[in-house]
Amino acid sequence: MALSAHEVCLEYPVYGIAARSLRRAVVRGLSVGGRMGQDHNMVVVRALNGVTFTLNEGDRLGLMGHNGSGKSSLLRTLAGIYKPTSGHIDSSGAVISTFFDVGLGLDVEATGRENIFLLGMYRGKTYAEIKAAFEGIVEFSGLGSFIDLPIKTYSSGMIGRMMFSVATAFQPDILLMDEWLSTGDAEFMIKAEERILELVTKARAMVFASHAPDLIRRFCNRLLVLHHGEVLHFGETSEVLEAMSAAPHVVEQLGSEVVPGS
Amino acid sequence: MTFPGMAVSKAGPSAPSELRAALSLGWLMALHDTRMRYRGSILGPLWLTANLAATGLGVSFMYAALFHIPYQTYLAYLMTGLVVWAFVFQVLSEASTAFIAAAGVIRNVRLPLLSHVFRVLFRQAIIMAHNLLVLILILVLTGQLHPWGIVPAFLNLFLVAIALLPAIAILAMLGVRFRDVPQIVTNLLQFIMFLTPIFWRAEDASGRGAFIYSNPFYHLIALFRQPLLGGPLAWQSYAVVGGIAVVGLVIAALAFRWGRDRIVFWV
Numbered sequence: 203m204a205l206s207a208h209e210v211c212l213e214y215p216v217y218g219i220a221a222r223s224l225r226r227a228v229v230r231g232l233s234v235g236g237r238m239g240q241d242h243n244m245v246v247v248r249a250l251n252g253v254t255f256t257l258n259e260g261d262r263l264g265l266m267g268h269n270g271s272g273k274s275s276l277l278r279t280l281a282g283i284y285k286p287t288s289g290h291i292d293s294s295g296a297v298i299s300t301f302f303d304v305g306l307g308l309d310v311e312a313t314g315r316e317n318i319f320l321l322g323m324y325r326g327k328t329y330a331e332i333k334a335a336f337e338g339i340v341e342f343s344g345l346g347s348f349i350d351l352p353i354k355t356y357s358s359g360m361i362g363r364m365m366f367s368v369a370t371a372f373q374p375d376i377l378l379m380d381e382w383l384s385t386g387d388a389e390f391m392i393k394a395e396e397r398i399l400e401l402v403t404k405a406r407a408m409v410f411a412s413h414a415p416d417l418i419r420r421f422c423n424r425l426l427v428l429h430h431g432e433v434l435h436f437g438e439t440s441e442v443l444e445a446m447s448a449a450p451h452v453v454e455q456l457g458s459e460v461v462p463g464s
Numbered sequence: 465m466t467f468p469g470m471a472v473s474k475a476g477p478s479a480p481s482e483l484r485a486a487l488s489l490g491w492l493m494a495l496h497d498t499r500m501r502y503r504g505s506i507l508g509p510l511w512l513t514a515n516l517a518a519t520g521l522g523v524s525f526m527y528a529a530l531f532h533i534p535y536q537t538y539l540a541y542l543m544t545g546l547v548v549w550a551f552v553f554q555v556l557s558e559a560s561t562a563f564i565a566a567a568g569v570i571r572n573v574r575l576p577l578l579s580h581v582f583r584v585l586f587r588q589a590i591i592m593a594h595n596l597l598v599l600i601l602i603l604v605l606t607g608q609l610h611p612w613g614i615v616p617a618f619l620n621l622f623l624v625a626i627a628l629l630p631a632i633a634i635l636a637m638l639g640v641r642f643r644d645v646p647q648i649v650t651n652l653l654q655f656i657m658f659l660t661p662i663f664w665r666a667e668d669a670s671g672r673g674a675f676i677y678s679n680p681f682y683h684l685i686a687l688f689r690q691p692l693l694g695g696p697l698a699w700q701s702y703a704v705v706g707g708i709a710v711v712g713l714v715i716a717a718l719a720f721r722w723g724r725d726r727i728v729f730w731v
Contacts, residue, residue, distance in 0.1 A: 283570075326485075
């Protein structure tokens with residue numbers, strides 16, 4: 203077993219502007235009468251509800267579900283960023299690499315070189331480890347002499363390529379990815395896909411959230427479909443896709459999501 | 465070394481290894497911040513030092529006359545206090561935005577949250593180191609330096625930093641939950657500055673002694689200023705700052721244990 207989730211529930215508060223106000227919090231504390239739930243301007247969202255699955259060594263899991271079905275919440279919980287409200291996740295101490303948000307901690311005033319070190323540090327790498335991987339990162343990103351310029355001079359494609367290169371420079375045990383990468387030109391996309399495949403083959407497990415069934419079919423041998431935070435289907439990719447086509451309402455919901463950039 | 469915090473296990477990473485990771489990451493991020501200050505600027509962080517020196521020289525010129533204190537004595541007194549006050553002020557006012565500023569990182573990777581706390585402390589410690597160089601220069605030029613006081617004064621600075629550390633953690637948590645906190649802290653500190661003997665001497669304010677000595681900021685500054693200028697340092701200053709450190713650590717530890725898994729939902 204490489205990665206497993208057992209009855210994982212996740213609830214989290216979503217705060218409105220009023221709930222951020224210290225004045226209201228103080229006034230609430232002082233008021234004598236009963237507390238009004240709706241006054242708190244805070245909603246508790248149940249993002250995951252009893253999610254259970256087990257991945258064996260070498261399994262590549264696809265995650266599908268419409269927007270807000272809990273894909274990102276599940277990925278973040280697997281990564282240890284969110285702590286489950288109940289249930290638990292077992293990854294047996296594996297090194298987990300996340301690939302979620304492209305905007306992670308960049309410093310636009312700093313050079314590409316400095317940002318590569320910054321990003322590496324955020325990924326838990328030491329200075330020496332980043333230094334050792336640095337040449338490879340620069341070469342893969344194709345940034346060349348741009349590397350010593352502030353990244354505010356970069357195009358968004360160049361920033362994407364740089365971030366991708368850092369994120370994939372270190373082999374993790376478990377790879378967690380949200381959405382496919384739409385970084386740069388077609389040529390880079392081919393290179394990027396090869397790099398991902400290389401990581402995936404060496405990784406013990408991968409979890410990959412996407413709206414694109416063809417990508418899931420190509421990369422994943424397992425598929426988990428989430429619906430309102432609950433597991434709707436889990437199993438062999440082809441079987442689940444088949445089961446989904448037998449349940450048209452689900453396909454309809456998922457189909458509407460297969461839009462580039464959504 | 466990979467950070468154990470990166471891995472997710474039921475037991476979680478051990479406390480000492482997470483602390484080590486937070487320390488080294490905080491230090492590296494503080495170095496990055498400092499490098500960025502130097503970028504495209506001739507003086508870099510020394511601009512802040514220049515600003516401090518300008519304030520000191522300007523204020524001293526009039527206030528020395530106002531208080532009937534020799535200019536050189538007053539200048540040395542003011543600058544020594546200002547260096548510590550600037551450190552305390554900046555650390556505490558940046559503390560409440562420590563987690564807010566790191567929102568992107570907190571939401572996307574599992575890193576020890578304490579690294580953002582150490583980042584604030586180390587960043588300001590580096591700036592203070594610049595200020596200290598100029599301070600020593602001024603003390604030598606004015607003939608006010610007490611060489612035997614240098615070692616105790618600098619050792620006491622460590623105590624000051626340790627006392628501030630839990631305060632950073634607590635303010636960072638409050639600041640990320642309640643967005644009024646950063647403004648409140650800055651305003652409060654402005655207010656405290658005028659109640660603390662930095663621009664004036666405690667012994668000159670007759671009748672306010674009890675009030676002055678019950679101000680913890682007085683003791684934070686006294687720990688550095690008194691030995692460096694050859695003045696008496698009461699044991700009460702150690703007791704107050706030590707007490708803040710111990711009580712603060714307990715509160716911060718409890719608050720962190722309660723809030724560490726919630727912070728990600730607050731940023």
